[in-house]
Amino acid sequence: MIAMCNGLKNHDFSFRKLQNADFHDLTFENVDFSNADLTGANLENCLCRNCNFSGTILRGASLKGTDFQDSNLREADISGANLFFAMLEHADLTKIIHDNQTQFFDLYCPAEGPLIGYKKCFGFKIVQLLIPADARRTSATNTCCRCDKAKVLTIKDMYTLENYNEAVSYVDSEFIYRVGKWVVAENFNPNRWADSTGGIHFWLTRKEAEGYM
Incomplete structure (x- = not known):
């Protein structure tokens, strides 16, 4: 050697x-x-x-x-x-x-069909998302995935499970998640190998989202 x-x-x-x-x-x-x-x-x-x-x-x-x-x-x-x-x-x-x-x-997330995703926002809030079948989605070489649009189903406190109506993204303070509303990432980057880039980042399980940061 x-x-x-x-x-x-x-x-x-x-x-x-x-x-x-x-x-x-x-x-x-x-x-x-x-x-x-x-x-x-x-x-x-x-x-x-x-x-x-x-x-x-x-x-x-x-x-x-x-x-x-x-x-x-x-x-x-x-x-x-x-x-x-x-x-x-x-x-x-x-x-x-x-x-x-x-x-x-x-690809880590399902390539086709609707799916449920989770993400962590400011204040230890966990957002549950519906990623629709027509949403573009991708992943690099880890368990974090990205999509271009999603509907907010629930927002709950990570520890107490208290319900909230809105949550603020860690990355962009002007990107607000509101229960029952659609969110769209206009900056979605379709290059799957570009990991830290535009898109709505999410995980397939609540536990993975809780471990973020």
Whole structure:
């Protein structure tokens, strides 16, 4: 194994056999992993700046919190890998290979039909939302989802369950949720890999919403 303190720059790992390698918390810059075998490798919390993972085998790899922005994952195999909170915005995901064992790559919320969502607002208020079937919805690589419109069903105190008529968004103080009213996010960003961006953020369970912040 090559000794690495905090990271590696301009290195060629292409076609290398690196099964179960432990690279967690490292910074890679302009590193070529193309066609390497990283089956079962640990790349948790790595920062990959302009790295090449094209054709790389990442089956069963732990990619939690890994920043792949601006990296090339074209035709990489992430079957069975865990991508919880991995950052994929601006990454090349063309023909990436994944399966039903790949965690947090597919859309987390239902792609079709109406659903119920929950969000936490100022004052420990939990808002219950109806996301209609025609609402655009998306998610990145975690349990937080976004939609462009929803109807407010209930607003309750997180601890006492006391009912309220309105609640104020954490992000935008002018975005008000009112019971029985529709809310529309005009700034909804359809790019699912842009996590902290425009849209009504929600969770699929009340417990997840309560844990926010």
